Amino acid sequence: MEKGQRIRVLIGKVGLDGHDRGAKVIAQALRDAGMEVIYTGLRQTPEQIVEAAIQEDVQIIGISILSGAHTYLLPRIIELLTREGAQDIQVIAGGVIPEDDKTLLKEAGVAEIFGTGTSTRDIVKFIKQLHLEGGLQE
Amino acid sequence: MDKDKELEKIAQEKGLWENKHFSGKPSKSSEKQGEGVDSEVEFQRLYTPDNLNLDYLSDLSFPGEFPFTRGVQPDMYRGRFWTMRQYAGFGTAQETNSRFIYLLKQGQTGLSIAFDLVTQIGYNSDDPLALGEVGKVGVAIDSLADMEALFKDIPLDKVSTSMTINAPAAILLAMYIVVAEKQGVDPSKLSGTIQNDILKEYMARGTYIFPPVPSMRLITDTFKYCAENLPNWNTISISGYHIREAGSNAVQEVAFTLADGIAYVQAALDVGLEIDKFAPRLSFFFNAHSNFLEEVAKFRAARRVWAKIMKDRFKAKNPKSLMMRFHTQTAGCTLTAQQPEVNIMRVAFQALSAVLGGTQSLHTNAWDEALALPSQESALLALRTQQTIAYETGVTGTVDPLGGSYAIEKLTEDLEQAVWAYLEKIDELGGAVRAIELGFQQKEIQTSAYRYQMDIENQTRVIVGINKFQKTQEDPPKGLLKINPKVEQEQKQKLAAVYRKRNQAEVETGLLRLEKAAESTENLMPYLLDCVRNYTTLGEICDVLRKVFGEYRQENTF
Numbered sequence: 001m002e003k004g005q006r007i008r009v010l011i012g013k014v015g016l017d018g019h020d021r022g023a024k025v026i027a028q029a030l031r032d033a034g035m036e037v038i039y040t041g042l043r044q045t046p047e048q049i050v051e052a053a054i055q056e057d058v059q060i061i062g063i064s065i066l067s068g069a070h071t072y073l074l075p076r077i078i079e080l081l082t083r084e085g086a087q088d089i090q091v092i093a094g095g096v097i098p099e100d101d102k103t104l105l106k107e108a109g110v111a112e113i114f115g116t117g118t119s120t121r122d123i124v125k126f127i128k129q130l131h132l133e134g135g136l137q138e
Numbered sequence: 139m140d141k142d143k144e145l146e147k148i149a150q151e152k153g154l155w156e157n158k159h160f161s162g163k164p165s166k167s168s169e170k171q172g173e174g175v176d177s178e179v180e181f182q183r184l185y186t187p188d189n190l191n192l193d194y195l196s197d198l199s200f201p202g203e204f205p206f207t208r209g210v211q212p213d214m215y216r217g218r219f220w221t222m223r224q225y226a227g228f229g230t231a232q233e234t235n236s237r238f239i240y241l242l243k244q245g246q247t248g249l250s251i252a253f254d255l256v257t258q259i260g261y262n263s264d265d266p267l268a269l270g271e272v273g274k275v276g277v278a279i280d281s282l283a284d285m286e287a288l289f290k291d292i293p294l295d296k297v298s299t300s301m302t303i304n305a306p307a308a309i310l311l312a313m314y315i316v317v318a319e320k321q322g323v324d325p326s327k328l329s330g331t332i333q334n335d336i337l338k339e340y341m342a343r344g345t346y347i348f349p350p351v352p353s354m355r356l357i358t359d360t361f362k363y364c365a366e367n368l369p370n371w372n373t374i375s376i377s378g379y380h381i382r383e384a385g386s387n388a389v390q391e392v393a394f395t396l397a398d399g400i401a402y403v404q405a406a407l408d409v410g411l412e413i414d415k416f417a418p419r420l421s422f423f424f425n426a427h428s429n430f431l432e433e434v435a436k437f438r439a440a441r442r443v444w445a446k447i448m449k450d451r452f453k454a455k456n457p458k459s460l461m462m463r464f465h466t467q468t469a470g471c472t473l474t475a476q477q478p479e480v481n482i483m484r485v486a487f488q489a490l491s492a493v494l495g496g497t498q499s500l501h502t503n504a505w506d507e508a509l510a511l512p513s514q515e516s517a518l519l520a521l522r523t524q525q526t527i528a529y530e531t532g533v534t535g536t537v538d539p540l541g542g543s544y545a546i547e548k549l550t551e552d553l554e555q556a557v558w559a560y561l562e563k564i565d566e567l568g569g570a571v572r573a574i575e576l577g578f579q580q581k582e583i584q585t586s587a588y589r590y591q592m593d594i595e596n597q598t599r600v601i602v603g604i605n606k607f608q609k610t611q612e613d614p615p616k617g618l619l620k621i622n623p624k625v626e627q628e629q630k631q632k633l634a635a636v637y638r639k640r641n642q643a644e645v646e647t648g649l650l651r652l653e654k655a656a657e658s659t660e661n662l663m664p665y666l667l668d669c670v671r672n673y674t675t676l677g678e679i680c681d682v683l684r685k686v687f688g689e690y691r692q693e694n695t696f
Contacts (some may be wrong), residue, residue, distance in 0.1 A: 016258075017255065018339070018344015018345050019384075024587065025385075027696055029588075041692055042692055043344075067255055067275050096510070116474065117474050117508070117601075119605075120595060
């Protein structure tokens with residue numbers, strides 16, 4: 001695949017949460033699946049995530065969060081993307097996110113939420129499918 | 139027949155037996171799915187006396203005797219059970235106080251505080267970086283006022299308290315001491331633990347604030363202060379737990395933890411502390427993962443290696459300096475959101491491995507922790523699991539009941555050798571701190587974590603309910619804990635009241651003195667105590683220290 005055609009993904013840790021095992025495993029799995037992956041490291045604010053996503057020209061942001069702060073931080077990222085005119089960048093999330101909150105987050109614009117126990121293959125499949133369906137900006 | 143001849147004969151007979159039943163197939167390869175261990179140490183088909191390279195008196199000896207392979211107490215659980223210590227904390231100090239009082243009434247024997255991330259990273263609840271995080275993964279503590287509420291009606295001379303706090307550990311300890319003083323309890327009577335282990339924060343857990351050098355200074359300041367004033371306080375809990383949770387295998391968990399331990403001991407010696415003055419108060423914290431036999435062997439191996447390090451490398455003389463005392467928590471990362479009731483069984487087996495491995499205290503996870511923070515009911519069930527092991531199973535009737543098992547002793551040996559190999563490697567790199575700066579441990583952990591996940595996805599590792607025995611339709615779990623959504627608001631109001639009530643001039647003088655002391659090499663504990671007494675907030679204190687010490691920025695090792 002040509003470099004220009006590779007799906008570009010930003011994997012981010014937002015807020016104060018230090019659990020980065022999942023984020024790193026997903027980042028590596030997406031890279032192994034041929035995607036271009038940027039990993040932000042820990043303790044990013046929503047502002048920093050959005051800025052990095054725009055600067056790196058990614059098509060999709062994957063946020064890992066296990067601290068329970070998702071109900072504030074995820075909608076905030078989407079709000080900032082919209083404000084910057086970058087609402088085409090899709091946002092997916094993973095971590096410990098209770099069922100009840102999933103509905104709320106999807107309504108806020110999160111494309112998909114992958115809970116504990118998800119296979120990295122399912123995430124790769126989801127992103128590729130979204131790409132095929134034209135859900136990712138070129 | 140003499141011993142060597144007997145072993146030779148056994149080896150010979152074993153060869154014949156292997157040929158007869160397995161026609162020479164190698165013993166190490168797993169014969170079915172789900173076998174084998176998740177470290178570099180592999181199971182053999184069968185362990186026999188000739189596998190062991192064991193000298194009973196020097197390698198095992200007796201419980202309570204060097205090298206403590208069989209346990210740190212002569213009578214272990216025949217004398218007293220391990221401390222049942224469930225980690226808890228959420229929302230406001232008042233809510234957590236109610237959970238503590240509930241758990242104590244249910245027979246829990248020690249407290250263990252979970253702080254929210256805002257507290258762990260040294261901010262106040264009204265800081266912009268705290269948005270969305272206040273009271274979420276633990277209790278929010280901004281000032282002494284919160285600490286007073288947290289321990290309301292809990293006499294601090296009657297409980298032992300463990301605090302999972304690292305970068306600002308000295309400050310939270312100062313608050314605890316002042317609460318005790320206000321209750322009329324002499325600080326010398328206090329017993330408990332601060333985690334105070336910054337090195338694993340850089341490599342695995344992520345709640346660092348300051349760079350390594352000033353962080354190590356804060357740690358040695360607490361060692362020194364406690365040696366003089368809090369003789370029953372565990373000044374550090376050198377933690378492998380989070381290293382394992384971050385994805386390491388069992389060998390890496392022990393090796394990286396002990397390498398950190400070596401770094402702390404060296405740092406304390408470098409500032410002039412005497413080994414036998416502080417070493418008896420060092421404690422450890424390990425993970426109890428799923429591979430039962432490997433875990434039992436891991437705990438035994440860890441004790442043996444540490445005893446040798448303290449004796450041979452650091453020349454410690456006091457037997458208490460050589461003893462590795464440790465807390466254990468069952469492995470959170472093994473809990474599944476799918477068919478979560480199965481977690482009850484996972485936790486029970488993991489807890490049993492910790493008990494058979496000789497732990498001093500234990501936290502059993504609640505079954506619903508892959509879904510939310512534990513509810514009161516699930517937390518109670520987790521405690522009951524420990525009580526069942528202690529009171530019903532009979533495993534506490536004799537000390538180190540698995541000692542002498544060919545398999546356990548050989549695994550203990552194999553793990554020990556693998557740990558030494560890593561320790562040598564880290565020494566070659568210049569010690570734990572330097573190796574962390576180079577990203578060595580981080581990369582090793584990351585590689586293991588990825589392999590673990592791929593093993594699950596390739597079905598070479600079976601997780602019940604995840605890649606085998608799945609349910610087509612998961613039932614929605616019931617009774618999960620919901621964090622009071624108003625906690626952030628309430629906490630900010632409480633903080634505003636603190637700002638109003640305190641003497642601002644005293645606060646400012648205290649902070650100035652602290653700043654001066656931080657710039658010197660003086661012990662910071664007395665200055666921190668003065669600050670917290672005046673209701674100076676955690677965020678204000680950490681801001682001053684951030685100004686003097688700077689902040690740590692993580693190298694991106696990915």
